[in-house]
Amino acid sequence: MRMTIVGCSGSFPGPESPSSCYLFEAEGFRMILDFGNGSLGALQRHIGLYDLDAICLSHLHADHCLDLCAYHVVRTYSPSGAKARIPVYAPADAPARMAAAYGMPMEPGMENAFDFRALAPGTRRIGPFEVTTALMNHPVETYGFRVSHGGATVAYSADTGETEELVRLARDADILLCEASFLDRPDLPPDLHLTGRHAAEYAKRASVSTLILTHLVPWYDPELILRDAFGGGFEGPMELARAGAVYDLGDSRGPGGG
Numbered sequence: 001m002r003m004t005i006v007g008c009s010g011s012f013p014g015p016e017s018p019s020s021c022y023l024f025e026a027e028g029f030r031m032i033l034d035f036g037n038g039s040l041g042a043l044q045r046h047i048g049l050y051d052l053d054a055i056c057l058s059h060l061h062a063d064h065c066l067d068l069c070a071y072h073v074v075r076t077y078s079p080s081g082a083k084a085r086i087p088v089y090a091p092a093d094a095p096a097r098m099a100a101a102y103g104m105p106m107e108p109g110m111e112n113a114f115d116f117r118a119l120a121p122g123t124r125r126i127g128p129f130e131v132t133t134a135l136m137n138h139p140v141e142t143y144g145f146r147v148s149h150g151g152a153t154v155a156y157s158a159d160t161g162e163t164e165e166l167v168r169l170a171r172d173a174d175i176l177l178c179e180a181s182f183l184d185r186p187d188l189p190p191d192l193h194l195t196g197r198h199a200a201e202y203a204k205r206a207s208v209s210t211l212i213l214t215h216l217v218p219w220y221d222p223e224l225i226l227r228d229a230f231g232g233g234f235e236g237p238m239e240l241a242r243a244g245a246v247y248d249l250g251d252s253r254g255p256g257g258g
């Protein structure tokens with residue numbers, strides 16, 4: 001499978017990246033995890049406008065879901081005609097919340113464009129992918145993801161404070177995409193976000209191969225997040241997420257380029 005970082009800016013878009021969006025491709029199937037503000041623009045650098053087959057939303061904070069509104073326009077009002085509905089795996093509130101964000105009646109809301117499916121912890125198949133979700137530790141209902149295909153696995157923390165669920169979800173993954181929103185300081189608010197050091201500690205405990213620090217908030221120098229991560233004891237490769245980076249996994253190719 002191929003994983004592309006479409007957007008990795010935390011909390012709001014930055015000058016170099018939209019908010020959270022990760023594209024997974026295998027066997028011609030295309031799925032995104034999160035659709036944060038600004039990401040629909042950058043997504044068009046990687047796939048065609050109508051090429052998505054499934055959408056997953058980790059939670060309903062704007063920086064993870066808001067471009068579903070823009071994408072509703074794309075699939076509904078295209079000059080080439082309305083496009084087939086595609087599944088949107090999201091917290092159960094998503095149909096009402098996204099309709100409210102768009103400013104449309106709740107009934108029928110976005111049902112013409114999207115087949116909303118409420119997330120719960122567990123494992124399901126989405127296209128060719130095996131997708132496991134687990135509840136993270138964030139002020140709203142939030143799911144972390146584990147996506148596997150062809151013997152390769154990517155785990156994604158979504159937004160979370162400290163939680164043992166992340167160790168289970170990321171166990172032995174090839175890549176852990178772990179949020180690192182906070183600089184490592186005393187008296188950080190609990191149950192909200194992680195630091196680079198936390199991310200590296202989880203990567204070590206879960207025995208992942210590669211750690212990618214993501215959800216990087218533009219008001220911090222990302223090099224300071226990376227510096228904090230070096231204090232977490234993880235000895236594998238570690239890097240900062242970068243919009244446009246592409247990773248080819250499985251089929252014995254291993255993490256690659258970009």
Ligand SMILES: [Zn+2]
Nearest residue numbers: 011061063159
């Ligand atoms: Zn966020």
Ligand SMILES: [Zn+2]
Nearest residue numbers: 059061138159
């Ligand atoms: Zn959030």
